[in-house]
Amino acid sequence: MLSKINYTVLAVFAAGLLATSGDITMTWTSPTYSKLYSNDTSINPIGRPITSSEDGWIGSLINIGAMIGPLPYSYIAERFGRRIGLLSISIPHMTAYLIFAFANKVYLFYLGRLLGGLAVGGGYTLLPMYIAEVSDDSNRGLLSSCLMPFWAFGNFLPYALGPFISIKVFNLILACFPVSFFIIFLLFGVETPYYF
Template sequence: MAWSSPIIAILENDDIDKIPLKRQITEDEESWIGSLMAMGGIFGPLIFQYFVQTVGRKITVTVIAFPFLVAYLISAFSETIWLFYIARILMGVGVGGMFSILPIFVVETVEDINRGLLQASTTTSLMLGLLFSYSLGPYVSIMAFNLVLASICIIFVPIFWFVAPETPYYLITINKEEQAMKSLMYLRRKPSEDLQKELETIKLHLDQLKKASFLDIFKTKIAVKAFLYSVALTTFQQFSGVTVILSFAQNIFDATGSNIPPEICSIIVGSAQFVVSFISPPFLDKIGKRILLLIAVSGAILAEVVLGVYFYLEDNGNDISSIGWLPVVSLVAFITFYNFGMGSIPWAVMGEILPLNIISKAAAVATSFYWFTGFFLTKYFTSLSNAIGMAGTFWLFAGFCVLFDLFVYFFLFETKGKSLKEIQAILNK
């Protein structure tokens, strides 16, 4: 997701020798590079939801690495803007698939008591990747940066394939009960009596579910509420402006006029993301997702309002030299609160509340809409900021966060420690 931040900065560099295109990119080309990942994200969930039902969860998660691998190899050797466009779309296909499939894999492999912790830990892995991009990207060539990323994909595939089991839920759906028990033994390391009880619980739950079509998302109260909650949570997350901030971090910092170099600011933000992603998971199972999300969104509102004030003062000719540190602090605060709950909780809740018979289809649609929104925001971020200013843009994002907070307060219920069956019962009230 952060790939575009250092790459766009290089493609805008005054030193033409560093640019593989042998020219600087235009403002329109910059917006396409920033936004096409989100366009690919629209189609990724739809593609991989087919795989997750036909070949299983394990194979699907493994295959998600290949769009990234091809995209990085294309980017490493690209000398035309169109190849960068194609690469960005392929990255989006992979990201969209990852966002829609990983929650399913986690929910189907982890015990209820540990579910929140592991779901949050996936955000830690994501933040490590963002920090890696911010730290390496500005200091090496585009070719070297992308070849390093491609090598990581190559390493991931065999490690995941040999370490991760297929989920017991999927194995039962294809009538492989013996293999499902082996999967549970590998995942739980518990006495066989306990595993047999859990296996029977899974079978009972799946027996109560009927094979569903896309239209079944809208046929029951439980399914409709779960789907609408999932779309609302993920869409509000996108309208917080997070994808814009991650995609254009160096550009945003450059616009602040701060005396801190933009690439250093990006590394500071990336470091904050990574550190906070370690701090937040234990709170999930202590105070619950709902309270944590309310705190996180409220903090994000404050951070974006303050950042908007800074840009307002700058745009009106005020002397801001004494507060040049404020944009960095504001964005670090935003990212801190984002990783404290806004980043992981909407996806974790989606994986918990969607009924298993519609989860792949509903999650695919919700994730596709999420990335459609992301494409719209990243494509027109530059135009929007030119029209209403950076101040107005961040105040607008803060306004959407206010709506996010209100939705969580009035509609979202706590899922901490509840089984999937208990969650479905709450949705049916």
């Protein structure tokens, strides 16, 4: 019984890292916009300030992706399992952060925001389902509520780090969250009994 609880807690902790990645994506623009508006080419990787139209696209493409994201990830979860679904959500998160780290054109930021939005939409769909399905009746509420601190930390982290480091370093640090999730969940994440 004790090893089962610890194993479930480890899987939920790993899932929490994916939740953190999702909310990092949501608040990513706050410390980044000031850099993208800068005329200083050592701060702004695009080499020029973004326009208000580009600002709007960077801000809104995440929402477009988030509206679309539940569709493919729900299909993946139903067809191939919740575990594979969650692992596949981490890939666009990793890709988006790496694109942001090395982007030198505004269109790459658009692509990263769209990919991040797809992952956010999929994550908000599959994470609560996964945790509810691997939990016992006695601890389902407790484990489900464990997502809240991870989401809150994901909202806090861009504000705590972003203003003080370069866009490249900032995004390489952020990429560590979905990478860590992928490795831990690949090793310890289990498929849900409901899927089986």
